[in-house]
Amino acid sequence: MTPLKIGACLAPHEIADHRAWLFDDARDIELQGFSTHKDLTTEFEDRISAAKEALHGFEGRLGIHGPYEGLDMDNKDPELRPLITARYLKALEAAERVGARQMVLHSPFNRWYAWNRLNKPNYWETKLARIHDVMLPVVKAAETAGITLVIENIVDVDPASRRAMVDSFDTDAIALSIDTGHAHLARRMSGAPPVDYFVRDAGDQLRHVHLQDLDGHADRHWAPGEGEIHWQEVFRALSECASDPHLVLELRRKSDIPQGFAYLKSLGLVE
Structure with missing residues (x-):
């Protein structure tokens, strides 16, 4: 199994702490800081400027979390x-302006849907x-901008439902994201x-993949x-994937990025 290159999720002000590791090997970066109301309204231009400054000289693949x-x-x-x-369209504008090629959005599927999808006529x-x-409108705008929307599992129980939703748009502008921790938590909580x-x-x-670990009790x-x-x-399955997904550590403590990378490398x- 060939080792895979991974990067990290960081806010612009956190990139400098990991700059050499990220920039020297052109690792994937997912920008955080374009998610809240103020991020996309009163602080929007400041967020764009900070991102561009932090990313100066970066030659890897870039995404943002919407x-x-x-x-x-x-x-x-x-x-x-x-x-x-x-709100999604405003975040897509941010992605385009900072040069991102992906934007992460959250899945609309949950345990309730998984248990009730056949309980009512035409539920799906x-x-x-x-x-x-x-x-x-968001998918069409993403197509025009050359950006891929990647839909992340949150409390999804059945991954096939999210995949079918993505397939229903019949375009490369929307695809799938997996959060490893969310998937494992759904397994422990809901039998996923x-x-x-x-x-x-x-x-x-x-x-796109968020790499994070947990104990099965909370989203750690x-x-x-x-x-x-x-x-x-997990990496055996990833090695079989021909789509070359962005792979990023999404850790609560950014100071743990070297530790997480070292463990997977061991x-x-x-790589």
Whole structure:
């Protein structure tokens, strides 16, 4: 199994602490700091300027994490859906201006859906119609900008539902993201499959991965090696993926990035 190159998720002001590791090998970076209301309104231009300054000289692949607080692409209120679309479009503008090629958004699927999808007539079709109402303008804008929207599992139980949603748009402008910790937490909480199954289900739709470890009780965002995830099998599945996804450590303590990288490297999984 060939070791894979990984990078990290960082806010602009945190990049300098890991600059040599990231820049010298052109590792993947996912920018944080474009998620909240103030990030995309009153502080928007300051965020753009800070990102451009921090990334000066960077030649690797770049993505951003889009907004999610209080936003659901499956919102049932028709008056609120245009507001969610507008917030996503503003974040997409940020991605384009800083030179990002990906934007992470959160999945609208959960345990309730997994258990009730066959309980009501046309449950899937109705849900998908709401999602398309919110997302079609965003997907079209992403196509124009050459940016891929990657949909991250949050409390997803069945990875096939998110994959089917992505497939329904029939465009390369929307694809799949996997958060390893979220997948493992869903396994412990809701009987979801193991992390490597999420990877294998995604197949060539997988374009982005958050690497984080946890204990199965809470969304810890620990460094790999501190929790329960079987990393060898996760990377075995990743090595079979032909889509070359962005691979980024998403850790609560950014100071643990060297530790997480060293652990995975000691297993021969990363370089």
